[in-house]
Amino acid sequence: MSDEEPTARALQGRRAGIASRAIAAAVDLLVVVVIGYLLMAVAGAVRGLFSGRLDVLVPPAGARGALAALLLIAYLALGWGLNGRTVGKVVLGLRAVGHDGEDLSPARGLARAILYVVFPIGFAWILVSRRNASLQDLVLDTAVVYDWGYGTSSAAGPHPPAGARLRR
Amino acid sequence: MADARDQTIPPAVLEAGRWMDEALTSSLARVLDALREPSGEGAPKPARRPHRDPAATARRAVGAPARAAADTLTAVVAELIPRALDRIDLDAVLSRIDVNALVARVDIDRLLDSMDPNRLLERVDVDELVRRVDAAALAREAMEGIDMGEVIRESTSTLGSDTVEAGRVQAMVADEAVARVVDRVLRRRRRRETALSRPGAPR
Numbered sequence: 117m118s119d120e121e122p123t124a125r126a127l128q129g130r131r132a133g134i135a136s137r138a139i140a141a142a143v144d145l146l147v148v149v150v151i152g153y154l155l156m157a158v159a160g161a162v163r164g165l166f167s168g169r170l171d172v173l174v175p176p177a178g179a180r181g182a183l184a185a186l187l188l189i190a191y192l193a194l195g196w197g198l199n200g201r202t203v204g205k206v207v208l209g210l211r212a213v214g215h216d217g218e219d220l221s222p223a224r225g226l227a228r229a230i231l232y233v234v235f236p237i238g239f240a241w242i243l244v245s246r247r248n249a250s251l252q253d254l255v256l257d258t259a260v261v262y263d264w265g266y267g268t269s270s271a272a273g274p275h276p277p278a279g280a281r282l283r284r
Numbered sequence: 285m286a287d288a289r290d291q292t293i294p295p296a297v298l299e300a301g302r303w304m305d306e307a308l309t310s311s312l313a314r315v316l317d318a319l320r321e322p323s324g325e326g327a328p329k330p331a332r333r334p335h336r337d338p339a340a341t342a343r344r345a346v347g348a349p350a351r352a353a354a355d356t357l358t359a360v361v362a363e364l365i366p367r368a369l370d371r372i373d374l375d376a377v378l379s380r381i382d383v384n385a386l387v388a389r390v391d392i393d394r395l396l397d398s399m400d401p402n403r404l405l406e407r408v409d410v411d412e413l414v415r416r417v418d419a420a421a422l423a424r425e426a427m428e429g430i431d432m433g434e435v436i437r438e439s440t441s442t443l444g445s446d447t448v449e450a451g452r453v454q455a456m457v458a459d460e461a462v463a464r465v466v467d468r469v470l471r472r473r474r475r476r477e478t479a480l481s482r483p484g485a486p487r
Contacts, residue, residue, distance in 0.1 A: 124456065131480070132459060208451075208455055
């Protein structure tokens with residue numbers, strides 16, 4: 117264990133600052149790009165079964181942006197909706213939660229994902245926010261906290277069905 | 285023997301006592317007879333030696349019969365004791381003894397002090413002892429006391445994740461540093477409120 121481990125433990129559950137979140141976001145983008153290329157490769161392979169040509173299926177220019185955006189939204193919504201984590205957040209030990217630390221509902225996860233893709237600049241608000249909140253956090257009453265998986269975080273335990281969760 | 289005591293002593297013992305009394309008296313009489321008549325079994329009296337030393341003479345005179353008497357007495361007593369034991373009802377005697385009181389009189393601490401624990405241990409068959417211990421039940425009990433989840437988490441987390449941890453901590457430090465810079469630029473006095481709000485509290 118590193119020497120800073122006690123400090124890290126003390127910070128669990130506190131809102132994370134812009135550096136951690138930015139790095140997590142960068143990792144997420146990288147992952148999405150990789151997934152995108154994988155999907156294109158798979159699609160190309162499937163088409164190759166029929167056409168006899170094996171190449172990566174690149175979507176036409178116009179559709180490319182929209183597909184990328186959809187992919188990003190799906191990726192983020194899936195991560196945040198399930199247990200508040202995406203790959204980037206897992207690496208950085210962060211978790212997206214509601215304002216009391218409860219899990220995000222899939223609906224809120226989806227809304228958050230859409231808002232980020234549509235209005236990414238809102239992320240920069242973390243820099244000046246007193247509560248380390250992005251604009252999206254303020255709108256949706258969410259937060260991103262340090263959560264390395266110690267103790268009884270809901271990432272470790274079973275999830276109740278989304279509909280049964282109460283909004284506090 | 286006093287009559288009052290006759291009531292507490294069992295008749296068997298009384299009878300044995302009387303018999304011994306009788307036997308001893310008759311034996312003693314025999315011994316005294318032997319003493320009065322110096323026998324020829326003892327040390328021979330050299331007839332030719334002149335009686336110069338009266339003390340030696342006296343010793344010689346008494347020595348032989350005394351030895352004879354002692355031998356006789358020993359033989360008598362040796363014969364008496366088994367016969368006496370045969371006549372005494374030992375069970376009756378023992379049943380009158382309060383064994384618990386006897387044991388209470390034993391100083392157990394001194395007894396224990398005199399024992400050597402190491403030698404005691406040598407007598408213990410450790411293998412048998414180990415076999416008797418239910419290791420599975422013990423292990424189960426021990427496991428219940430240990431938070432296995434935490435142990436597993438701690439052990440697996442050290443598998444190559446020290447780098448990740450170090451990186452995370454670096455990110456935390458960077459968060460703090462950036463926040464401080466920005467706050468100073470904006471001339472904020474209070475530090476950022478990074479704890480999550482409590483339920484019901486105003487944002």
